[in-house]
Amino acid sequence: MSDDAITLDHTTKRYADFTLDVTMRVPKDRITALVGVNGSGKTTTFRIILGLAEPDAGSGALLGADVTRLRNAVKRRVGAVLADAAFDAVFSGDDVIRQQAAFYPDFDATLCRKLLERFELPVDKPMGDFSTGMAAKFRTIIAMSHRPEVLILDEPTAGLDIVARGELLDLLRAYMETPGRAILISSHNAKDIESLCDDFYLIDRGHIRLHETIDRLRDDYATLILTDGQAAAMDRSHILASARMHGAVHALTDERRYYEENMPGVQIARGDIDGLITVMTMAGESEHAPMDQETDETIRERNRS
Numbered sequence: 001m002s003d004d005a006i007t008l009d010h011t012t013k014r015y016a017d018f019t020l021d022v023t024m025r026v027p028k029d030r031i032t033a034l035v036g037v038n039g040s041g042k043t044t045t046f047r048i049i050l051g052l053a054e055p056d057a058g059s060g061a062l063l064g065a066d067v068t069r070l071r072n073a074v075k076r077r078v079g080a081v082l083a084d085a086a087f088d089a090v091f092s093g094d095d096v097i098r099q100q101a102a103f104y105p106d107f108d109a110t111l112c113r114k115l116l117e118r119f120e121l122p123v124d125k126p127m128g129d130f131s132t133g134m135a136a137k138f139r140t141i142i143a144m145s146h147r148p149e150v151l152i153l154d155e156p157t158a159g160l161d162i163v164a165r166g167e168l169l170d171l172l173r174a175y176m177e178t179p180g181r182a183i184l185i186s187s188h189n190a191k192d193i194e195s196l197c198d199d200f201y202l203i204d205r206g207h208i209r210l211h212e213t214i215d216r217l218r219d220d221y222a223t224l225i226l227t228d229g230q231a232a233a234m235d236r237s238h239i240l241a242s243a244r245m246h247g248a249v250h251a252l253t254d255e256r257r258y259y260e261e262n263m264p265g266v267q268i269a270r271g272d273i274d275g276l277i278t279v280m281t282m283a284g285e286s287e288h289a290p291m292d293q294e295t296d297e298t299i300r301e302r303n304r305s
Helices: 042-049 093-103 109-118 132-144 162-175 190-196 214-220 228-233 256-262 273-285 292-298
Strands: 004-014 019-027 030-035 057-062 078-081 150-154 182-186 199-204 207-213 222-226 239-245 248-253 267-270
Touching (some): 004 042, 004 182, 042 150, 042 182, 150 162, 190 273, 199 214, 207 214, 248 256, 248 273
Parallel strands (some): 030 182, 030 199
Antiparallel strands (some): 004 057, 222 267, 239 248
16 A cells, blocks of 8 residues: 555646646655745645646546545545635534535544634634634634545645644644644745645746755755855855845755855855745746756755655
8 A cells, every 4th residue: 555645746737828747745644845936836736636627647646546536435535725715605614514524424523613612713603704814724623623634735824823823733733643644735834834844845837846854954955145256156066046136146055064164154044945935936037047057957856755
């Protein structure tokens, strides 16, 4: 039996002005993030995995089942929260609970009500009256309440304050205490990703540009902030991408210590999700930044198990 909850192999979706071509895997017992700017292809990827959009080429599997032919028996093993999805505005929390219990045999209404009470979410109020933050919490709790094997979460903490975000992330950590489960999540909050996830994929313009573990991001990645002279003279063998920003060249590396030892005095910012996304995205947009001609050759996907 495969140890992967989700696999995509050159899964392709073509639109008039955009092409998605994604290869990635989400192992069981792992929390994996898909990160990137708006419009990079995250939600389309999630929709393909859930069988809501059919790929034009390539293959994909969710819990071992072809994503183009997902049966209800497979769908019941998955919990999902999509940023552009919502329950009927006239439904109350009680209505949603009854609806979910009818579709999911393992739906735990008692657990659901306890979690809703913990987050101070009413069950007698119409969904249309919920704030953005309330709706985000409600959808995630509903998705968890049938104890799925896989959670697919598109911006689950959007609209939440810092306290509510922390509580929701704690719920997701508790969910992962059961062996064999997996989470695929996207979030614009880099700190959430860095504190919750094991690894991440960076998607840009429909393509995966990088796969890395959070531990290695913290330990080995950095952004070098260089003058033109420093950029021209530096050893480029460990540079993944670069872009001109704010009057300097920002160069992304996965060998921070090498440049600390060999370029003393150069400004170095420790690696984080925000810095990585910024440089990788700007490098793709720029046609004139120093070292751009080497960008495609030096961007390397990480396939860590």
